[in-house]
Amino acid sequence: MEPRRGAASPRTLLPLTSDLPYAWHDIQCRLPRQWTAIANTWTGIIYRWDTPMRIVTPADIQPTVRIANYHRVAPGQSWPNRQIPDLQLILVVTGKCLYLEENNQPLTVEAGSVLCIEPGRRHTFCATVEGLISSIHLELVPEGTWAAGDYRLAPSPERVTSVADFAYLHERFQRLATVYNSYWPYRSEQTAAIAGEIVLILAGQWQKPSGPAFSPRLAEMIRFVRKNLREPLSRRELAHAFGVSPEYINVLFRKELGMTPSAVINRERVMAAYRLLHEQGCSVKEAAYAVGYSDPLYFSRIFKRIFGVPPSQSR
Template identity: 30%
Template sequence: MDNSAVRRTQSRDDGTPIVDRLLPGHLDVGPGYSTVRPRGTEDWLLIHTIGGAGRFASKDSRHAPLTPHSVVTFAPNTPQDYATHAETGTWDLLWVHLRPRPEWLTLLDWPTVAPGIRRLDLTPVISQRVATALEAAVGHHRAGLQHATAFAINAVEEALLWCSRQNPRQGASDPQVMAVVEYVSARLPEPHTVASLARIAGLSPSHFAHTFRRHTGMPVMSFVQRLRIDAARELLELTDLTVAQVATRVGYDDPLYFSRRFRSDTGTSPTQFRSR
């Protein structure tokens, strides 16, 4: 059974999950439920409320309600503080931790309601279709059957596509940011810098860095590193290349430095990841 890309590999010391690509779940909780992560997580977190109500808190929005048919995302490293809403006492939610594909960035470009937090309020019909897709992702994750990874990724993508039907910003994603994402994805071994990528976008380095973070939720070089580590996972999983060869192909000249970065991002060494 191949479920390595949708399972939780382990947790950090503060309990935040380390995931490969997707970690979906379904919770139906009571009044005592709450989660607080002051530093957020290194991936995106999506929460879709399907019953009851929740609430989230941020520096700008104290106890903002998460009502049925609402869907919110927390960008990487955004503080997370969410819980069952006190007035309802119950909260039924679907959630997924995800490391989005580059082409998903336009699908996640929703209206911002607080720093690092984006929200859509869906119609009941669209909300049901999003819920059905996310429930399918949960089912594939739990079953762990052959091709579970592909099925789960496709299910989450379907949910994001349905969300885009109600996104007032649809079509407003920055084309310069997407051009850079596509450029880096096709040239991972090259020595990218903020300045070199700003030239691709035709912007000053400071303007580009600000624009990129606003649209992706991540600093430029953190995003480049994410693409490189994701590519390294695939090469380790699907090829017989040595760790040093993998490091070179994804843009790391020093295999030892690559191993340290890989362990920092995944919680395991390249050799252990491959043997798993």
């Protein structure tokens, strides 16, 4: 079949026969990125015009959960020579597991770590000691599949991730398995929301920063803000306290946090106010004064802008 007029032509038209010396992957590599070959061993190759692979960011994730479970594994229990059709995340809750691919060194997956297995990779997964694992099979977006090459996630998943906040992520995996195995209302929406949160937490660790989360100087400034919420705070006060110019404060916050100093100060104040409302039972006025707002109405506007609801409705 001839490509449509105006479309780029394939480099080489290779007939597909049973004695073709190239693997299917090799044939694909000989074609332009926009072309996908559909094999038919009797009639040759038909070419279809396709869109390039989509790069999915954490903000684009709308997962569909295929399987979610939470179960005990016995020593030596193994899933040999398997090749899965979708992305799999395995949290090792207790115990220790091994992940093996042909021609690669085995990977040890310790308790408190998440193993990410991409579809199509032939592998063996086994437990070396008794333990607990939780597993999720999912697609990250509604359209297309990872296995077909329709999309990839950026940042790229790490094969093994040592979880920073294990207690919370463990609870999320456990909750996802519970909801998945239930018949509760909005079950699909709940599983999508929980799986999305899990992927976002992991993606935050997969993101390779060029250095620390933020500089020691900025960390010191944030500590200063948290310690002095009841005092007048602005970029000018920060500049005076740290012996720099207000313009430097503005540039530093925007560069490292992507936020203005006033946005960070307001966020710190309303987060502290939220804790006062919920943990100490303070009134809206008391919480506003306690975190440095002299006008409770202005405090309520800032609170609603950040949390989406006024403080009177957040309890």
